[in-house]
Amino acid sequence: MNATTRPRVVIIGAGFGGLAAVKALKNAPVDVTIIDRRNHHLFQPLLYQVATAGLAPNQIATPIRAIVRNQKNATVELGTVEAIDTAKREVVLGDRRVAYDYLIIATGARHAYFGHDAWEEFAPGLKTLEDATDQRKRILLAFERAELEPDAAERARLTTFVVIGGGPTGVETAGAIAELAKKALARDYRRIDPKSARIILIEAALRILTAFPDDLSEHARHALEKLGVEIRLGKAVIHVDETGITLGDEHIASRTVIWAAGVQSSPAARWLNIPADRVGRAIIAGNLRAPGNDNIFVIGDCAAVNDASGRQLPGVAPVAKQQGVYAARVIKAAFEGNPLTEPFAYVDYGNLATVGRKAAVADFRGFHLKGVIGWLVWCAAHIYYLIGFKNRIAVALDWTWSYLTFDRGARLITGDIEDEHPQQNAKRDAA
Amino acid sequence: MNATTRPRVVIIGAGFGGLAAVKALKNAPVDVTIIDRRNHHLFQPLLYQVATAGLAPNQIATPIRAIVRNQKNATVELGTVEAIDTAKREVVLGDRRVAYDYLIIATGARHAYFGHDAWEEFAPGLKTLEDATDQRKRILLAFERAELEPDAAERARLTTFVVIGGGPTGVETAGAIAELAKKALARDYRRIDPKSARIILIEAALRILTAFPDDLSEHARHALEKLGVEIRLGKAVIHVDETGITLGDEHIASRTVIWAAGVQSSPAARWLNIPADRVGRAIIAGNLRAPGNDNIFVIGDCAAVNDASGRQLPGVAPVAKQQGVYAARVIKAAFEGNPLTEPFAYVDYGNLATVGRKAAVADFRGFHLKGVIGWLVWCAAHIYYLIGFKNRIAVALDWTWSYLTFDRGARLITGDIEDEHPQQNAKRDAA
Numbered sequence: 001m002n003a004t005t006r007p008r009v010v011i012i013g014a015g016f017g018g019l020a021a022v023k024a025l026k027n028a029p030v031d032v033t034i035i036d037r038r039n040h041h042l043f044q045p046l047l048y049q050v051a052t053a054g055l056a057p058n059q060i061a062t063p064i065r066a067i068v069r070n071q072k073n074a075t076v077e078l079g080t081v082e083a084i085d086t087a088k089r090e091v092v093l094g095d096r097r098v099a100y101d102y103l104i105i106a107t108g109a110r111h112a113y114f115g116h117d118a119w120e121e122f123a124p125g126l127k128t129l130e131d132a133t134d135q136r137k138r139i140l141l142a143f144e145r146a147e148l149e150p151d152a153a154e155r156a157r158l159t160t161f162v163v164i165g166g167g168p169t170g171v172e173t174a175g176a177i178a179e180l181a182k183k184a185l186a187r188d189y190r191r192i193d194p195k196s197a198r199i200i201l202i203e204a205a206l207r208i209l210t211a212f213p214d215d216l217s218e219h220a221r222h223a224l225e226k227l228g229v230e231i232r233l234g235k236a237v238i239h240v241d242e243t244g245i246t247l248g249d250e251h252i253a254s255r256t257v258i259w260a261a262g263v264q265s266s267p268a269a270r271w272l273n274i275p276a277d278r279v280g281r282a283i284i285a286g287n288l289r290a291p292g293n294d295n296i297f298v299i300g301d302c303a304a305v306n307d308a309s310g311r312q313l314p315g316v317a318p319v320a321k322q323q324g325v326y327a328a329r330v331i332k333a334a335f336e337g338n339p340l341t342e343p344f345a346y347v348d349y350g351n352l353a354t355v356g357r358k359a360a361v362a363d364f365r366g367f368h369l370k371g372v373i374g375w376l377v378w379c380a381a382h383i384y385y386l387i388g389f390k391n392r393i394a395v396a397l398d399w400t401w402s403y404l405t406f407d408r409g410a411r412l413i414t415g416d417i418e419d420e421h422p423q424q425n426a427k428r429d430a431a
Numbered sequence: 432m433n434a435t436t437r438p439r440v441v442i443i444g445a446g447f448g449g450l451a452a453v454k455a456l457k458n459a460p461v462d463v464t465i466i467d468r469r470n471h472h473l474f475q476p477l478l479y480q481v482a483t484a485g486l487a488p489n490q491i492a493t494p495i496r497a498i499v500r501n502q503k504n505a506t507v508e509l510g511t512v513e514a515i516d517t518a519k520r521e522v523v524l525g526d527r528r529v530a531y532d533y534l535i536i537a538t539g540a541r542h543a544y545f546g547h548d549a550w551e552e553f554a555p556g557l558k559t560l561e562d563a564t565d566q567r568k569r570i571l572l573a574f575e576r577a578e579l580e581p582d583a584a585e586r587a588r589l590t591t592f593v594v595i596g597g598g599p600t601g602v603e604t605a606g607a608i609a610e611l612a613k614k615a616l617a618r619d620y621r622r623i624d625p626k627s628a629r630i631i632l633i634e635a636a637l638r639i640l641t642a643f644p645d646d647l648s649e650h651a652r653h654a655l656e657k658l659g660v661e662i663r664l665g666k667a668v669i670h671v672d673e674t675g676i677t678l679g680d681e682h683i684a685s686r687t688v689i690w691a692a693g694v695q696s697s698p699a700a701r702w703l704n705i706p707a708d709r710v711g712r713a714i715i716a717g718n719l720r721a722p723g724n725d726n727i728f729v730i731g732d733c734a735a736v737n738d739a740s741g742r743q744l745p746g747v748a749p750v751a752k753q754q755g756v757y758a759a760r761v762i763k764a765a766f767e768g769n770p771l772t773e774p775f776a777y778v779d780y781g782n783l784a785t786v787g788r789k790a791a792v793a794d795f796r797g798f799h800l801k802g803v804i805g806w807l808v809w810c811a812a813h814i815y816y817l818i819g820f821k822n823r824i825a826v827a828l829d830w831t832w833s834y835l836t837f838d839r840g841a842r843l844i845t846g847d848i849e850d851e852h853p854q855q856n857a858k859r860d861a862a
């Protein structure tokens with residue numbers, strides 16, 4: 001088989017699922033093309049740390065080209081997929097088309113507002129590096145504006161932070177904002193006291209971290225409250241605007257609301273014209289193939305797949321990675337004349353979430369860890385899975401530094417500040 | 432003297448000059464207010480490293496509040512100065528006004544195109560972190576687009592980088608792009624060979640680094656040529672557009688042109704309605720006071736000051752820093768009943784510029800260093816002057832890492848890529 005006739009495997013999306021598939025195809029007799037809108041793989045589990053000034057963007061992002069540098073059968077193309085022409089077996093990117101024999105769609109999800117898209121302006125979510133640096137700017141600017149604000153009520157609105165959604169992202173974000181306000185910023189202002197900032201975490205269910213067992217979610221609640229986070233359970237947000245949020249019949253005045261409550265799948269199902277669930281995930285069987293297209297796999301957060309017991313698999317990195325490896329194995333097995341027929345089976349090694357400094361919860365198949373031990377395991381696991389030897393060292397050093405000093409290394413406000421200060425939009429050439 | 436009647440010193444701009452003044456006033460019986468449009472002090476000498484993906488933005492920027500955290504008489508205000516009301520002694524920021532008894536204006540400079548403002552779109556300059564991340568995006572996207580480009584001539588345009596201006600910034604940028612293309616990116620593409628990229632440095636004078644002695648500027652030229660940079664001397668750029676640049680009667684096709692040729696002062700002279708030189712710097716006497724306003728100092732890149740021999744002081748960090756200290760000393764001396772009357776005198780310790788890995792030139796009052804020794808001195812000096820203990824460690828580690836591996840730690844394309852890819856501007860929710 002010469003190079004020009006090798007089967008072409010195209011992978012859309014260089015997240016956890018896509019990259020796992022690329023790597024699993026390393027020694028296969030195929031040509032792999034990875035298409036992504038971004039030039040970097042993003043370690044999303046630590047994105048909240050960028051949003052709260054703990055880590056810098058480059059510490060949790062690695063160029064895709066650098067990751068596959070030594071994988072000779074892999075090519076990277078930067079591009080935005082617009083459609084998939086299943087008849088011609090081509091991915092459509094504007095004028096450009098990329099032909100495939102096998103296609104793996106791993107395009108992930110974005111945050112969603114379930115019919116309340118107007119809320120996004122006031123309660124942005126967290127899925128990309130730009131989302132994270134925007135949130136960092138909003139959080140840091142709120143303190144800057146409070147420092148200059150003569151009106152006490154407005155100062156209180158500016159130093160009230162509302163996080164909507166009590167899953168891991170919401171819990172981690174609320175904890176990190178509390179630590180930022182009460183530790184890193186504590187001595188940096190002269191007129192306001194950042195330690196008096198209010199951080200409110202809102203969850204519609206009756207407990208936070210519903211994916212965890214009761215005792216761990218209770219532990220996390222105590223740890224957050226110890227950090228000064230107010231937790232409101234059992235009430236759904238019914239309105240969000242520039243004045244704050246409405247929770248039942250209560251209005252909470254806040255200038256900084258963060259959305260961690262829901263995701264919407266990327267349009268894989270629409271591209272393939274196949275059924276999708278409520279949040280847009282393509283409904284996929286256990287073989288991970290798109291209905292009607294045996295050469296197309298849909299994996300990770302853009303696929304809705306049930307396990308053997310009929311429970312839907314969670315939208316977490318380990319599921320996406322294992323699915324990527326599975327798809328690669330099916331493709332390789334096809335050449336080896338030994339087709340793989342058993343369906344995908346997820347192996348759940350456990351579940352981790354951190355609340356803050358020296359506090360995390362971990363559930364390893366019923367074996368529960370919490371507190372300092374849980375936190376050390378959380379740190380080790382996240383550093384271990386970070387891609388790139390240098391990023392691991394850099395993050396480990398940063399965390400050690402933050403632990404010892406309570407400082408934050410990435411407290412930059414970048415981008416235009418003027419859109420946040422409408423009264424000061426005159427000149428770019430001043431100060 | 433109680434706290435409310437202490438003299439108010441307002442400093443506009445937290446660059447090298449402004450911060451030096453703040454620190455020199457640490458134990459003075461005054462209230463200091465620092466006003467800046469940004470929340471961070473930027474270490475501009477290393478900005479070209481962010482633009483060429485060697486360092487991350489947070490490594491060369493430190494929050495102003497963190498720098499003056501322990502200086503109890505200093506307050507930081509984020510804001511954009513629009514005017515100065517010298518009659519009322521107030522700085523005007525939109526609706527807000529800040530009263531001063533003494534004012535130090537240290538607002539620096541931006542790049543300038545001397546009547547060719549239309550060139551900026553095609554040849555952006557380098558003064559802010561956003562400038563740097565924009566340039567990084569342009570440079571990295573040029574390689575990405577070349578990798579996808581079927582037309583050989585357009586591929587050549589995309590991999591031709593033109594740097595206009597042979598001062599330290601231009602020399603450092605050209606050297607860093609050459610190292611990026613020929614080392615860090617060398618094995619990352621499958622269709623193009625980044626090692627064949629052309630990097631062209633243009634200088635209208637007859638040698639580069641005209642502020643250095645002949646032998647050092649000659650050494651720098653050789654070092655750049657060894658890195659593969661083409662140097663064009665003695666010809667001025669007469670046109671820049673999206674196709675490239677025109678140099679005399681020669682057109683050089685390039686999609687990535689970088690401007691390092693000139694600066695324009697911020698509007699200090701306009702605010703004060705005093706005479707300015709050709710590039711907008713306020714013309715200031717040796718006492719650094721604004722004509723007609725003995726309580727206003729103008730320092731750093733926004734002031735045109737001559738030394739005792741009538742030669743204009745260069746727009747470099749050491750001048751700004753020494754001027755900041757001088758202004759602070761004058762203010763302190765006024766309270767001590769011992770007015771300082773001698774004019775500012777600049778002590779020139781030397782001049783440094785780097786060409787790339789293991790190559791730099793240094794001129795210490797006639798004592799010349801070059802090559803590896805020059806480069807080690809350059810590294811040590813820049814790390815020493817970086818503000819913040821952690822940034823020093825982080826930059827030292829990054830440089831050691833890059834030295835050992837030729838890798839670059841900050842190769843991120845952030846922000847919208849679609850404006851650079853007009854054919855792909857459809858969806859944000861794909862890939």
